[in-house]
Every structure is written in structure tokens, then in C-alpha cells.
Amino acid sequence: MKIQNQHYCSIWLNPHNRQQIQVIDQRFLPHQLEIKTLTRWQDCATAIQDMWIRGAPLIGATAAFGMYLAALQLPAQQPEAYLQQVAQNLLATRPTAVNLRWAVERQLNTLTGLAYNNPLIADTLLNSALEIANEDVETCRLIGVHGLQLLQAIYARKATTGPLNILTHCNAGWLACVDWGTATSPIYHAARAGIPVHVWVSETRPRNQGANLTAWELAQNGIAHTVVVDNCCGHLLQHGMVDICIVGTDRTTRTGDVANKTGTYLKALAAHDNNTPFYVALPSSTIDWQISDGLKEIIIEQRHSDEVKYVGGISNSGQYHRVLITPPNSPAANYGFDVTPARLITGLITERGVCPASQEGLLQLFPEMNRIQ
């Protein structure tokens, strides 16, 4: 998508130096656009752990490139053990995102049958990482194509005049993926198809990915939007100011439960209470076919309490500050995600089409997964 009218992806191979991966450092958006160069697998781990980059698909792609960078510095002794250890370290950077495991395992599998001292190991991992990134672009594009049909139908039967009002949470935008985004892809596609869209952007405390990232990427791509605090979403839904909710997911169970940014569950409850459709957009790589009870089986990442106690932004002088908003000694808890039960979800928008949030719905689109019990 566009930044200052130029096309960007969120991660790319440096065209001038194939030993470097480049990413947009998202920590200082929307105030400052910074490009970071990653040259070691540890840089990728840091980028994931310290959230220079975030979003399940982009985390997966970054970890995949991390495996490639590790292979560039493969030790002569026990190269396989080394790569296995790198894989473990990359997996430990964020517990919730299922794409992380998926991407790292795909990288390990791609080496099956190759000797680990083979000089082609790095090339193999690079090609596979590029494939993962490109596939993500195509997956997100398809999510947009299927989501567009949904938005066209809802817009056609909208009773009141005015734009199609879409509520989204967090950033399931192109910044969370490689391009297009998941939840935003139907929005970008609808705008291109001529539907007047307006997006309610919930700020998404504690890290404000809505206010910081989604608002910024929508603005850069000319999409009308309004930022609201997370608390306000119930009021909007109660008063018919939302036609559809679309959010992303970090992990989806085979039964359609969705682990996503904390606060998603509250918005789904309010959508349900007001008969407003609530959709989750997801690449199938975020489906964890092994688990069926999101509430019991998904471990929710607890992040540092400082994310709650401090807020970052720029002051009038244009300087970036982190400011403390609680009494200095008050403790804070920071559960980063929550689980939205499938019963609150109208449907899932995947790269293969839209389906009910249920095992039956998902297996209709992904029948090859029937064998996994």
C-alpha cells in the first residue's frame, strides 16, 4: 500500500544487498517513519520481541527471514543444532501468534533432505522466506476480494444514507502483514470499487495500534476514518453507527474461536448485543487446527506493565515522550490478547472465501484438514 504516494511493503530484501532485510520500524508511527536494516537473526528476534514489527503474518515473515540470516552465519560445527536453536529462540519471542510457529517450521521443513553444511542452505531459506512473504500478499489480496463481496452486499441493503461504516480494532492492516492487510484488505478493495467507506478506528490500548498505525495507514491511502477510544465502541454499536465490524486474529481454533488483541471480545459482545455483523479476517496460516477451545487452550501473553502505565506520543514541541499515567507505585496487569468465542462471530473471511465461525464452516473451506483430529 502507499506511504506518501509511494508503494511499500512492510518487509523486503534490500535490493542492493541480499544479506540485509529491511522493515518499517513501527514503534514511532504515526509521528516518524523509520526504516530498519536487519543483518543478523538476532535483529529479527529483537524486531519481533520489541515490536518494531508486529501482526501475525508479518511476525511469521520476519521469523522466516531470520532463519535465512542465521544460515548466512552457520557454524561449521553442528550447523543443524545451531539452526534448531535459532528456531527455538525465534519461537520464544512471542507466544500467541501461530504464524510464528508455522513460518519457522516451514523453514525447517524446507531443509528436509539437504545436508546442513550445504552452501545452498541460505539460498533455500531465502527463497522460502520470499515465498512466504509473497504468498502472504496474495492471501491478503484474496481476503480482500472475498470481503469485498460481503461489503457490497451489506452496503446494498443499508437502510440509511451515508457511507458504509466499518469498525475495526487494533491494526490488522498492511503494516501487520506484508501488503493489503487482513481486516483492512476488504476496506481497501471496497474503496477501489467505489463504495464510500468510513472506518471507526478503536485506539487499541495499551499500545494504541489503532490510533498510531491503522489511522495512519488509512490516512496515507485516502480512506475516511475517525479514531475513538475503545470504550466508545459500545455506544457506536448501540446507536446504529456501525454497519459491520472486521478485525484480525493472531490465532484461530479449528472451531472458530479467535484470539486477537485485548478488547476484541468486548467489541464482539457489543456487536452481538446490537445485531451487527462481526467478521474476522484471517489467512489460514493463523488457524491452529490442533486446538478446539480457545478459552481453555490458548495461553494469553502477559506483557510488561509499563505498556499500561506509560503512553508514548509527541508533545507540542514535536518531541517524542513516554508519559506516566498512573501513580508511580500502582501495579498494572497487561494481558495482551483475549479470546472471542465463535458464538459471537458472524463469519470468517479467509483467502478461500467466507465461512461460519465453526469447525464445519472451516472444514468446508479447508477439507484437507479433516484428517486432523
Add this chain to the structure above:
Amino acid sequence: MKIQNQHYCSIWLNPHNRQQIQVIDQRFLPHQLEIKTLTRWQDCATAIQDMWIRGAPLIGATAAFGMYLAALQLPAQQPEAYLQQVAQNLLATRPTAVNLRWAVERQLNTLTGLAYNNPLIADTLLNSALEIANEDVETCRLIGVHGLQLLQAIYARKATTGPLNILTHCNAGWLACVDWGTATSPIYHAARAGIPVHVWVSETRPRNQGANLTAWELAQNGIAHTVVVDNCCGHLLQHGMVDICIVGTDRTTRTGDVANKTGTYLKALAAHDNNTPFYVALPSSTIDWQISDGLKEIIIEQRHSDEVKYVGGISNSGQYHRVLITPPNSPAANYGFDVTPARLITGLITERGVCPASQEGLLQLFPEMNRIQ
């Protein structure tokens, strides 16, 4: 309640100068404790409008003292018209709080039969304002007494070990009243009765009254607490980490619908979805007996978008900063309250006892209101 081990009220007559009202300026808490002196009715209007003070009962008391300060400067010509105009101006400072209207009308009624050029007008209004303030202290104390019984019962049947976990939203604490608070009064009473309490404090964007005020007043009074972002409350409720929710209200319909700080509705939905009791603590002055459908009849105050776009706090250097957290040109909407339908509320804790959130429940406690249709 206590600040640095000294007893304070949130508003008081300056004991050294009876023409001055003093309040705690709550805008810079928890970082800085500032006492402001109000000498003109316009100061009271500013204190309400610019939220030096907030909370339905305290707004009412401040407006009542404002009427007194106006009477100190009563013009010789048309004093009645002047006071009526002051009353209108005070009423216009905040649209949602029903106590504001109640207190201002009570002040006007207290003058019934007095000539407006009577030198006792000011004294009459002062005594009535002090009465309003003292009554609020007693009302809040009684809310605590009744709420304590509820908390004792819930603690007695708590299946797991550990403290009684109470979730509250915004600041319905003593800072919002004159003393004790509404939602916090049962908590302070429970702590004094020896129940180990732990309070989940939702930060309450956009103005962070939870993180700024509730956390601070609980800390000053030795109550264990943890700050969470509003988004996190669903997760806490899903995982049995909350035994009871208690919130305040700015306005309650005769049928038990509750208008309170934005985000209350979402927490009530989550409590309901997880079979957790959700109580609203209120002085009966916040009941608007004229209206019966909160969603249709309560006009929700829209506040300035800068409250959403900026967050205030102190930086590492100890300086207070307001920082911008959205793209500078992204619009923001700021509906300050929402309405929680009575069906989601387990009960109302009033100064006369606890009742179901319904017209029947309220009329059992306030049978004298039966005549109002």
C-alpha cells in the same frame, strides 16, 4: 478519605474566609496535588466545565456553592433574573449529570418566599450548599454500609482462596463525591471490616480517571489494586478473576438504565456473559424519575476530540506533557458516556438499600416517587 494520612473532602468552605470555596484540582492527579480557591460563580462553572472537579455528586455540590458565590455579588437591579441566569449557565456546563440540575434547582427552591434583595440570600444558599455536601457524605456512607453486606455475602460464598476481586470503572470514588465515594464506599467499608479486597482499576480512556484518580485514591487509603486497560476487562471476567463489578452512574432512569462513563456498557456485557454480578452504586439524586428509556432519552455528551487525540502524564524528567497519539489530521469522536440497559445490571446500591435495576425495584426503596409517571 485520606491523602498522605490526612483527612480531606473534595470540596470545602475555606475556614479562614467564608467567601471562598476550595477544591482539589483533579486535573494533575496523581502526579501533583493542587488546591484551587473559587471566589466567583464563574470559577465554579469553569471548575465543572474544564473538569478541575468531576463526578456527578461533586458537580452538584460545586454548582450549589456556585449559586452561593453568585449571591455574594448580587446586583441591586433584577437580582432574581441574575440568579436565574447564573443557574442556567451552571446547568449548561455539563449536560449528562442529573445531580447538576438537582442541586441548582434545590438552591433556587430554597429561596422560595425570600425577597431576592434580602441580605440573608447568600447565607441561605451557603447553608443549603453545606447541607447538600453533608448529605452527600452521609448518602455515600450509607451506600457503603449497604454495599458492605453485599460484599460480605459474595466473599463468604467465594469458592477460591485469595482476596475479593472487585472491578470498577472510571472514578466513582470519594474524589467524585464529597467523601467516601459511591462505587468505592463499599470497598472502603469492606477493607475496614477486614475483608481482603483487591480492586481491578480500568484506566477509563479517554480521560484516564481510573488510572489517574481511582488508583491514586485507593493507594492513598491502602487498598490493594491493579490498573488494567479498559480492553482487558473482558479477559479478567472470562477467567474468573473478578468476583463483582461495582461502578457509579451519572444518571439513572426510573427503570434502572444507567448512563455512566463511556465503556461501562462493555464491562456490563462481559460481566453478564460470564455470570459475574454487576452492581451500580448511586445516590438517589442521580435518578431521573422523568425518563424511562436510557438509550432513547439520555443525550450523550460529545466532548472535544483532543481528549481522544492527546494523553497527559509526566515524562521521565518529572514534567507534565500532553502527547499526541494519533496522526495530526485524523479526526476523532468523543462520546463521553454510554447507557447500560437495566437488563445487564444485577442491582443498584443506594443510600436506602440494594434493589433490582427496575422500576419496581426502585419504587420499593423510593415509594414516594410512585406519583411521578
